[in-house]
């Protein structure tokens with residue numbers, strides 16, 4: 001403090017400027033209220049529809065009712081297997097639009113489509129009023145027709161597959177010498193008791209296994225598998241889905257359709273496809289329903305049932321007609337009717353040339369009958385692989401375990417019981433069964449010998465063997481093409497292990513298809529739309545190349561926007577928390593005034609403000625870890641490029657974050673009555689924004705690079721502690737005796753931010769001390785400095801209490817006290833660099849996750 005004769009730059013009084021907290025608080029509440037309302041409209045579509053009918057859109061309701069189609073039953077859908085063709089009439093499209101309107105209140109439901117020309121976010125509200133599904137354009141129709149003929153069959157064969165893990169109790173083998181094939185048109189069941197290795201085998205076949213010691217080989221069309229290409233052309237439907245709870249069924253499908261269907265298809269065709277897969281899965285009536293589930297942080301959103309989620313998962317898996325569909329327990333959680341309907345649809349897909357590989361537990365008789373081939377595992381051993389109907393003869397005649405239908409019931413149940421050695425199986429109840437590991441090994445060895453001797457039973461391309469030729473007029477695998485396959489794989493009864501032959505056959509088949517397509521292009525005729533039985537990989541070349549980077553970015557931006565705005569704890573919740581915290585702190589330090597007595601409190605505000613911004617992101621740690629889970633699920637399906645995700649995520653989240661921080665900063669600024677100067681307000685806001693973004697980014701980084709949330713917390717807390725303790729406020733850097741240790745200050749973003757705040761508040765300003773020091777201070781000083789008797793003298797105390805009209809305090813001395821000398825531009829550059837650094841390492845963390853995903 002220094003008395004000075006020049007009082008020309010005394011701090012001005014705030015007045016109107018300080019009142020800025022009022023509009024900030026009002027805006028925050030209106031803003032949060034708006035997003036809360038939007039979320040409620042989506043959560044309660046029926047009530048919204050009723051409300052609209054009553055108060056604003058009464059006339060449209062009758063139209064909606066008129067066009068409301070009956071929900072399609074799963075069975076009807078499966079039986080019809082509505083083709084992904086171009087025959088849908090305008091009436092059908094109208095029906096779909098009406099269904100979209102009438103079934104679910106659709107106030108905020110929309111298709112997202114890459115063809116939407118608007119830059120940035122799609123117009124959600126516009127689509128909500130039932131923006132109709134239009135009939136596919138002529139171009140789309142032609143395109144669909146052409147794509148539906150692009151059958152690229154994929155034959156898989158796996159040989160001597162093994163998998164073992166290093167565990168604390170030694171090496172654990174979970175798969176041993178497993179062989180098999182999946183051919184175009186095949187419907188293969190992976191069966192076995194719990195822990196038999198079904199999921200492990202499925203992961204290996206799907207190319208998603210990255211942990212464990214893997215042996216053996218997987219061949220695709222007779223050649224070693226190219227992992228990325230294989231991932232693009234196949235689909236994997238996991239047992240547990242990873243949908244965004246805040247999106248509706250239709251929005252979820254639009255998201256997958258945009259990412260996995262070829263760009264050229266166009267919006268109308270994509271919508272047709274969505275309708276088709278939803279109808280096939282019996283979900284037509286749910287399009288406007290939220291997927292629902294538990295939001296990160298624990299809020300539960302009502303939405304689909306478990307079985308419906310499962311069907312939605314399958315619908316999205318088959319969206320792009322992949323060559324091979326891997327289904328992990330597709331019927332678990334489904335009622336028996338839905339299970340049958342879903343599996344019937346899978347079979348109809350297989351009959352058109354796709355391959356379906358599905359793990360399954362206890363299938364009911366009708367489902368069991370849908371499978372062509374079976375792989376039966378137990379304790380990691382291959383007990384049987386071959387046509388379903390050959391399983392009972394093999395175990396009965398080949399292994400000496402007789403099957404008695406009256407005692408054992410369904411063959412599938414018996415097979416499972418037979419190889420399950422975990423329980424006691426009295427012969428009187430079960431008949432002759434395998435009970436020991438030795439018996440399992442003996443049977444597995446016998447089967448392997450038989451398989452390797454070429455007697456596995458899979459003696460011809462499955463579809464041909466099944467005698468279900470494609471419908472007349474279809475250019476999908478024809479007799480000629482199957483004949484080519486037969487020639488290579490061998491006709492029924494011949495050796496099936498002709499690996500080279502398989503490759504030749506598929507190559508020949510693909511050549512034949514090229515000829516079909518060329519002929520079609522020349523003649524401009526691929527048969528009528530109704531005749532087209534679109535086939536396997538019909539929309540091939542899918543993920544992630546189907547959508548351009550920009551399309552990926554746009555659809556991800558849209559998804560992230562929906563995710564943040566519909567999560568009540570996100571945009572709306574954050575806005576309120578920021579606002580309320582600002583009010584709380586602002587009331588504590590309310591209207592500090594611009595005299596010397598306010599200095600201590602003023603410094604405290606400048607410290608508390610970044611502290612809160614440093615700690616606030618912790619409230620949302622669950623969101624960061626959830627982001628990671630969504631990303632992992634999507635990246636293993638190769639849905640998009642990591643950079644598209646990262647940029648979209650930042651662009652969806654950052655504007656809201658900046659807005660919230662500014663509302664916080666300005667509310668607190670006004671309430672506390674900090675320096676009423678536009679420049680200082682701007683710097684304060686800038687420091688706050690940078691401080692918050694850095695803190696949030698460090699937490700996001702911690703969530704990405706650590707194995708779980710607990711470790712992420714530890715890492716983030718360590719960083720936060722360094723920031724707080726090295727802020728220069730609690731202990732000045734120059735007061736630290738351990739100079740080497742004080743170097744940690746260079747990683748304290750808060751230290752830089754505090755310097756910026758302090759400069760904005762104090763630089764070049766003087767406070768009047770004409771009123772003298774407050775009595776509390778003059779009384780306190782002698783106690784504080786007991787060996788300074790002069791402070792008790794009336795002259796000094798009088799001078800302190802009444803220093804005269806010219807008394808001013810140079811606030812620059814505070815900056816000197818803390819040694820805050822860096823130019824402001826440098827502080828901003830350092831903080832921006834700090835933020836960029838954490839963005840880069842977080843992005844690298846995402847790339848690392850993509851490679852490192854452990855299954």
Ligand SMILES: Nc1ncnc2c1ncn2[C@@H]1O[C@H](COP(=O)(O)OP(=O)(O)OP(=O)(O)O)[C@@H](O)[C@H]1O
Nearest residue numbers: 165167172174192193194195196197198199200201
């Ligand atoms: N990382 C691992 N380390 C050690 N053992 C593992 C690991 N992952 C899986 N296993 C073991 O491998 C075996 C096969 O697991 P898998 O999940 O493939 O069985 P499953 O047949 O799919 O079982 P369920 O039907 O119960 O899902 C199990 O005994 C499991 O404990």
